[in-house]
Amino acid sequence: MTSELISTEPATGALLWRGPIGDVDAEVAAVRAGWIGWAARPLTVRVETLRRFANTVRTRAEVFADLIARETGKPMWEARTEVDSVIAKVDISVAAYAERTPQRRLEGAMGARIAVRHKPHGVMAVLGPFNFPAHLPNGHIVPALIAGNGILFKPSEKTPATGAFLVECLHAAGVPENVVRCVQGGPATGRALAGHDGIDGLLFTGSAAAGAALHRQFADMPHKMLALELGGNNPLVVWDTPDIYSAAVIAVQSAYMSAGQRCTAARRLIVHDGAHDALVDQIGRLIDRIIVDEPHASPAPFMGPVIDNDAADRVQEAFLDLILAGGRAIKQMIRPSPDHPFLSPALIDVTGVQNRSDDEIFGPVLQIVRVPDFDAAIAEANATRFGLAASLVSGTPELYDRFWANIRAGVVNWNRPTNGAPSKAPFGGVGLSGNHRPSAYYAADYCAYPVVSTEAEQPRASMGIGLRDG
Numbered sequence: 377m378t379s380e381l382i383s384t385e386p387a388t389g390a391l392l393w394r395g396p397i398g399d400v401d402a403e404v405a406a407v408r409a410g411w412i413g414w415a416a417r418p419l420t421v422r423v424e425t426l427r428r429f430a431n432t433v434r435t436r437a438e439v440f441a442d443l444i445a446r447e448t449g450k451p452m453w454e455a456r457t458e459v460d461s462v463i464a465k466v467d468i469s470v471a472a473y474a475e476r477t478p479q480r481r482l483e484g485a486m487g488a489r490i491a492v493r494h495k496p497h498g499v500m501a502v503l504g505p506f507n508f509p510a511h512l513p514n515g516h517i518v519p520a521l522i523a524g525n526g527i528l529f530k531p532s533e534k535t536p537a538t539g540a541f542l543v544e545c546l547h548a549a550g551v552p553e554n555v556v557r558c559v560q561g562g563p564a565t566g567r568a569l570a571g572h573d574g575i576d577g578l579l580f581t582g583s584a585a586a587g588a589a590l591h592r593q594f595a596d597m598p599h600k601m602l603a604l605e606l607g608g609n610n611p612l613v614v615w616d617t618p619d620i621y622s623a624a625v626i627a628v629q630s631a632y633m634s635a636g637q638r639c640t641a642a643r644r645l646i647v648h649d650g651a652h653d654a655l656v657d658q659i660g661r662l663i664d665r666i667i668v669d670e671p672h673a674s675p676a677p678f679m680g681p682v683i684d685n686d687a688a689d690r691v692q693e694a695f696l697d698l699i700l701a702g703g704r705a706i707k708q709m710i711r712p713s714p715d716h717p718f719l720s721p722a723l724i725d726v727t728g729v730q731n732r733s734d735d736e737i738f739g740p741v742l743q744i745v746r747v748p749d750f751d752a753a754i755a756e757a758n759a760t761r762f763g764l765a766a767s768l769v770s771g772t773p774e775l776y777d778r779f780w781a782n783i784r785a786g787v788v789n790w791n792r793p794t795n796g797a798p799s800k801a802p803f804g805g806v807g808l809s810g811n812h813r814p815s816a817y818y819a820a821d822y823c824a825y826p827v828v829s830t831e832a833e834q835p836r837a838s839m840g841i842g843l844r845d846g
Contacts (some may be wrong), residue, residue: 381560383537386681386717387670388450393447393537398559402572403528407428407499409556410525414664424523429518429549430466433459440541441503444510445671450634452671461511461799468817469519477523488832490788494824496524497601498576501569505581506683507637509535510542513817514829515799516579516603516823517546521825525576527556530569530649532582534683536560553755567593572776577601579822581639582816584736584762584808587594591811603813603822605639608805610794611757612642612653613779615770622791623769624658627742628792630767632666632721635679636691636740638711639809640765640787643737644755649727649746655720656706656744657722663707663721671728681717681736682739690716691739698743701729707742732773734760750775754782763796764805786814 383393385554414422433440437459452654463494482490500520504513507532508644517527517814559569570578570590577600587606594602612630616621630642647655669677682688688711695709709722721740732743732801752785757766757779768779768791786805787797797803797816804814813822 381533381536381562382595383535385446386674386684387446387715393540394666395536395540395560397561397566398530398557400559400561400565400572403557403559403573404499404569407528407557408574409525410523410552411496411499414521414526414552414555415524416674417524418773419522419524422524425550426470426518426522427545429551430463431465431536432545432549436545440545443541443571445680446539447511447537449508449671449684451677452674454634457669458508459509461651462514464799465511465514465518469522472817473519473522473820473824476818477826479560481687483664484830488830491829491831493827493829494523496520496824498599499526499528499574501572501575501578501821502527502529503566503570503578503580504529504531504539505717506534507634507639509538512537512544512581512605514542515819516581517542519819520578520579520823521551521556522544523820525732525823526554526579528559528569528575529556530561530566530756533560533562533565556595577603577822581605581742583607583738587811588808597814601822602605602811603815603819604686604811605804605813605815606762606764606809607738608641608762608785608809609638609643609734609764610764610765610767610785611644611760611761611783612794613646613753613757613768615648615753615772615775615815616653617771617791619768619771620654620658623655624662626767626769626793627655627659628666628721628790630795632663632679634723635668635719636741637682637738638795639736640797642758642765642767642794643741643743645742645744645745646756647744648750648753648819649748652744652746659723659742666721668718668720675709679721679740682719683717683731685715685717687739688719690774691719691737691741694735694737694739695724695741697733698726698729699723700742701726701732703729703743706744709843734762735819736762750778752806754779758782758784761808762805763807764809765789767794767798777827786810 707723802814802818803816
């Protein structure tokens with residue numbers, strides 16, 4: 377078993393970073409020894425420390441963005457937006473903590489007071505994904521630190537350099553080194569961390585299969601917090617819209633941004649059979665114009681490669697399976713080099729495919745499903761075990777009312793892409809997309825637990841029933 381982790385740039389294959397596998401026992405022990413002192417600090421001190429973290433990231437923004445772009449393959453413009461989200465998360469989390477976990481005072485019986493306060497869980501493990509290796513784990517880490525928790529952060533083994541840089545920024549801002557630790561490693565390290573007796577909870581963003589495995593692992597540990605943010609087989613319905621070009625742009629943005637490696641990416645485009653040709657033609661024209669290139673290319677690409685060659689192989693195999701099952705390719709998937717994970721955006725009509733697999737193809741593949749009426753469109757949109765994001769493109773408000781009322785998803789949009797959820801709102805899904813622990817603005821809910829106290833300055837008590845005469 378190797379004791380070292382290596383990260384290479386997906387666009388070039390160049391070595392980017394190497395470092396040792398973390399010692400889970402030692403890292404857990406360090407944070408267990410340090411988190412109590414952090415929790416004892418006043419909230420204002422913890423908040424000010426996190427504000428310094430935002431400023432630290434701001435001063436290193438371009439270096440950070442370059443690292444993210446190189447390690448994930450995403451274009452520089454997209455990496456810069458991710459760094460901006462890391463910075464913005466602090467102010468959003470401060471506001472969310474004040475709103476979601478406020479102290480309350482109520483009047484009780486006999487002059488007593490009822491107080492509602494919140495306490496941190498303790499030591500929280502955070503397992504991060506590779507597609508947004510800074511923004512998504514940061515969305516757990518910042519609210520958890522504000523609440524007073526200690527953090528053991530294991531980045532994806534595919535993006536260890538970004539994870540290490542994020543933790544370096546936290547330490548540089550004054551978060552003690554024994555309060556937040558970066559634990560590098562692969563799946564075995566993640567399992568060891570998730571199953572460690574020394575953690576009080578786990579915050580996970582990743583695939584539904586990994587989330588289900590963690591849910592089973594935590595089945596006999598109801599005393600530990602488990603928050604799962606998983607994937608989706610997300611529908612985009614386009615119906616009765618006069619602006620075909622805008623609808624096509626929304627479809628392309630939904631399906632192919634981040635090379636399709638977003639949990640909120642549109643996987644299924646549901647259209648009105650017989651009225652769909654103009655839309656599909658326009659989407660095809662846009663696909664032909666999409667630039668797929670390395671992160672620093674000029675002109676700037678719309679999308680880069682997927683994360684590695686194994687991922688590219690899986691996406692290609694999934695696309696081929698759809699073809700073999702009877703799907704009609706409108707835009708074939710092309711892989712210019714077998715040595716690098718660049719994939720062209722693929723568009724395929726799967727209306728005639730029987731028993732379609734309800735899986736998340738984590739790459740640039742959009743499946744078209746033609747249906748006869750709007751009721752069938754809603755039924756098709758809901759024909760999934762997932763329930764993360766869904767969007768309707770339509771110029772008819774009444775259709776959106778029906779769509780919103782009947783669709784089963786945690787993010788339901790109108791005339792907007794399925795992706796790009798706002799950080800100032802809760803984010804999460806139902807079904808296989810999560811375990812009812814929405815993140816983003818609602819992350820404060822799973823980072824602290826409420827404590828109810830009935831309090832009186834002097835003891836006052838009496839018993840008027842059930843006693844013999846004295």
